[in-house]
Amino acid sequence: MIPVKRETRLLSVKENRTGNLADVAALISVRNVYSIQDRCLEEEKEEWAYFRLQTVRGGWKIFSLSMGEKPRTGGQNQMIxxxxxxxxxxxxxxxxxxxxxxxxxxxxxxxxxxxxxxxxxxxxxxxxxxxxxxxxxxxxxxxxxxxxxxxxxxxxxxxxxxxxxxxxxxxxxxxxxxxxxxxxxxxxxxxxxxxxxxxxxxxxxxxxxxxxxxxxxxxxxxxxxxxxxxxxxxxxxxxxxxxxxxxxxxxxxxxxxxxxxxx
The missing domain is CATH 3.90.1720 (endopeptidase fold (from Nostoc punctiforme))
Structure with missing residues (x-):
């Protein structure tokens, strides 16, 4: 497999602030184009990126980053x-x-x-x-x-x-x-x-x-x-x-x- 191109788009952002801390969940879309035996293929998926930020000297600093495949909603399987x-x-x-x-x-x-x-x-x-x-x-x-x-x-x-x-x-x-x-x-x-x-x-x-x-x-x-x-x-x-x-x-x-x- 030979990578050809990768595109990432931001789809939505959820934010929860408590004092000088902020938990941010970002839904991103990732599109990968790759080549196998001179044939180009395309894969797409959506995943969540979770950031914990803290105010430091008037700005924001990222203290943790993790990726996940489900929104963190406290385990509720919400019907939409x-x-x-x-x-x-x-x-x-x-x-x-x-x-x-x-x-x-x-x-x-x-x-x-x-x-x-x-x-x-x-x-x-x-x-x-x-x-x-x-x-x-x-x-x-x-x-x-x-x-x-x-x-x-x-x-x-x-x-x-x-x-x-x-x-x-x-x-x-x-x-x-x-x-x-x-x-x-x-x-x-x-x-x-x-x-x-x-x-x-x-x-x-x-x-x-x-x-x-x-x-x-x-x-x-x-x-x-x-x-x-x-x-x-x-x-x-x-x-x-x-x-x-x-x-x-x-x-x-x-x-x-x-x-x-x-x-």
């Missing part, structure tokens, strides 16, 4: 309602008789990687599985609807804050378990042995600590010239990111991966 847009219809049409439309799933992932679809709830702390479920459904995989949030794979829009959803739609570990189960219709998947066996629109699950609790999901949206998947995701918003995630603050040497091919 996004204002509707005319160009963001909810994907409800089932085209399962045509098979999984990988092109539509990837198109949805590229449109909404950093622009949430207002037809769904957006979870500020952990939206990764909600986003991947939307992508797969946009590819024509029908929901398995139930009145029990512990069963099926579904999202019900009721307007306002009355929307309901299954655990498998929004929780990373529940989605992993749902993919593992055998079924004759709906969302069916086969677990593969390596990332090179995946296709566009397939899913990778991540167990950061290797403890059997699956924490994160992404969708394959490109491949590099070596055949390695590049993925889109939320939490942190990412587009065409290298699948291993070793640049993530959540990654550990114990991280395990599960590769699922959607049927």
């Amino acid at each position: 309602t996004v204002s509707p847009r005319l160009d963001s219809p909810m994907q409800t049409r089932s085209i399962s008789q045509q098979g999984y439309r990988r092109d539509l799933a990837v198109r949805y992932a590229d449109i909404h990687w950093n622009s949430p679809n207002p037809q769904y709830r957006y979870f500020s702390e952990d939206n990764c599985t909600n986003f991947i479920s939307q992508c797969v459904h946009a590819g024509g995989i029908p929901m398995e609807v139930s009145n029990n949030p512990g069963k099926g794979w579904w999202y019900q829009r009721r307007g306002g804050r009355g929307d309901r959803w299954s655990y498998s739609w929004t929780v990373a570990h529940s989605f992993y378990l749902y993919l593992k189960r055998q079924r004759s219709d709906g969302l069916r998947a086969i677990q593969m042995e390596s990332p090179e066996q995946l296709d566009l629109g397939d899913v990778i699950c991540y167990d950061w600590e290797g403890d059997g609790r699956w924490n994160h999901n992404v969708i394959v949206t490109r491949f590099d010239p070596n055949g390695a998947p590049l993925v889109n995701a939320h939490t942190i918003n990412s587009r065409h990111r290298y699948w291993e995630y070793k640049d993530s603050s959540a990654w550990t040497p114990r991280t395990k991966y599960a590769f699922f091919h959607i049927l």
Whole structure:
């Protein structure tokens, strides 16, 4: 991999002052352009930079700096309602008789990687599985609807804050378990042995600590010239990111991966 260009943009700033101290959280967008085998590729992601500043002799001095992939909001997984847009219809049409439309799933992932679809709830702390479920459904995989949030794979829009959803739609570990189960219709998947066996629109699950609790999901949206998947995701918003995630603050040497091919 040969670096070609790197661009960084400031998206938003949050500040909290107490006396002569200030805690600043800055959301930044990073765009990397790199070359593999004479082919230029582009990766984008958004991440948080945290500064602690103190007034010194009439000015500000940075005392600490750290990077993170989630906003520090005291652990609250806040549900945010996004204002509707005319160009963001909810994907409800089932085209399962045509098979999984990988092109539509990837198109949805590229449109909404950093622009949430207002037809769904957006979870500020952990939206990764909600986003991947939307992508797969946009590819024509029908929901398995139930009145029990512990069963099926579904999202019900009721307007306002009355929307309901299954655990498998929004929780990373529940989605992993749902993919593992055998079924004759709906969302069916086969677990593969390596990332090179995946296709566009397939899913990778991540167990950061290797403890059997699956924490994160992404969708394959490109491949590099070596055949390695590049993925889109939320939490942190990412587009065409290298699948291993070793640049993530959540990654550990114990991280395990599960590769699922959607049927």
